[in-house]
Amino acid sequence: MKTNAARFLEGLGIAFEMREYEVDPEDVSAIAVAKKIGMPPEQVFKTLLTTDGKGEFVFAVIPGDAELDFKKLARAAGMRKAEMTPLKDVQPLTGYIRGGVTVFGAKKAYPIFVDETAILFDTISVSAGTRGAQLILSPDDYLKAAEAIGEPVATADLTKAVHAEGHA
Numbered sequence: 001m002k003t004n005a006a007r008f009l010e011g012l013g014i015a016f017e018m019r020e021y022e023v024d025p026e027d028v029s030a031i032a033v034a035k036k037i038g039m040p041p042e043q044v045f046k047t048l049l050t051t052d053g054k055g056e057f058v059f060a061v062i063p064g065d066a067e068l069d070f071k072k073l074a075r076a077a078g079m080r081k082a083e084m085t086p087l088k089d090v091q092p093l094t095g096y097i098r099g100g101v102t103v104f105g106a107k108k109a110y111p112i113f114v115d116e117t118a119i120l121f122d123t124i125s126v127s128a129g130t131r132g133a134q135l136i137l138s139p140d141d142y143l144k145a146a147e148a149i150g151e152p153v154a155t156a157d158l159t160k161a162v163h164a165e166g167h168a
Contacts, residue, residue, distance in 0.1 A: 001018065001020060001128070001130070001132075001133050003105065003128045003129040003130055003133060004095075004104070004105030004129050005102045005104035005105045005127070005128050005129035005135060006018055006128055006129075006135065007105065008104040008105045008145070009104060009135065009137070009141075009145055012144070012145055012148055014137065014141045014144065014145050015137065015138075015141065016135045016136060016137040016141070017135070017136040017137070018128055018133055018134070018135060018136075019037045019125070019133070019134045019135075019136055020132055020133045020134075021033065021036035021037050021132055021133075021134070022036060022132070023099075023131045023132040025131075028098060028099030028131055029064070030044045030045070030046040030063075030064025030065070031044075031064055031065060033064065033099075033125075033134060034064050034065075034125075037125060037134050037136075039125055039136075041063065041064040041065035042063040042064065042065050042066070042117065043063070043064075043121050043123070043124050043125060044063070044064040044124070044125045044126075044134070045061050045062060045063060045064065045114075045115070045118060045124050045125065045126050046061070046062060046063075046064050046101075046127075047059055047060075047061050047101045047102050047103060047126060047127060048060045048061075048062065048068060048084065048101070049084075049085040049090050049093060049094055049101060049110070050068070050070070050073060050082045050083060050084055050085060051082070051083060051084075051085045052074070052077075052079040052080060052081060052082060052083075053081065053083060056079060057085060057093060057110045058073070058077045058079070058082070058110050058111045058112070058113055059103050059110050059111070059112045059113065060073050060082075060113050060115075060158055061103070061112065061113065061114040061115065061118070061126065062115045062158050062159055063115060063117055063118075063159065066115065066159035066160070067159060067160045068158060068159065068160070069157075069158060069159055069160045070082040070083060072156065072157055072158050072159075073113060073156075073158050076113050076154060076156035076158065077111060077113060092107075093107065093108060094106040094107055094108070095107035096127075096129055096130075097131065099127070099131040100127050100128075100129055100130045100131045101127060101129075102126055102127040102128065102129045102135070103126075103146055103149060104129065104135075104145060104146075104149070105129055109149045109150055109151045110151055111151045111152040111153070111154075112146045112149070112151060112152070112153045112154075113153075113154055113155075113156055113158060114142070114143065114146070114153070114154070114155045114156075114158075115155070115156070115157070115158040115159055116155045116156060116157055116158075117159075118139040118142065118143075118155065119139045119140075119155065120139075121139060122138065123136050123137060123138055123139075124136070124137070124138075124139050124142060126142065143155070
């Protein structure tokens with residue numbers, strides 16, 4: 001399977017592995033995907049399109065087992081507030097459907113904020129731009145490719161702290 005995201009990486013000469021999996025339309029969570037591709041959920045990053053509610057959009061790329069902290073993202077992105085982009089707007093803005101969003105090959109480029117934990121791993125997994133396929137590559141190559149899009153790219157602490165009692 002060739003996706004726009006895979007073509008984008010190939011065009012930059014970046015090495016990656018494409019890993020395909022069986023899609024369950026009822027569960028497109030990163031945790032389900034991690035099980036299917038045999039990687040820990042903290043290494044399978046989900047790409048979320050967020051907005052300030054006033055027409056500014058940024059991608060937040062966070063571990064599959066984590067929850068986005070909107071305050072931290074807003075601070076990192078220099079926005080007054082951040083929230084999820086309404087699902088109905090994601091495909092028109094990115095060209096991708098939920099469960100298949102990636103920063104590579106999106107219809108329009110937006111600033112990219114990657115959770116700082118990405119750099120702790122030898123490899124991370126991100127959507128290949130379609131449900132049923134993940135790209136596995138080094139965090140350095142991911143960041144290098146993200147920078148090639150031409151929008152600001154930054155790493156920051158973007159996730160909610162999980163308390164010992166298990167409440168986020």
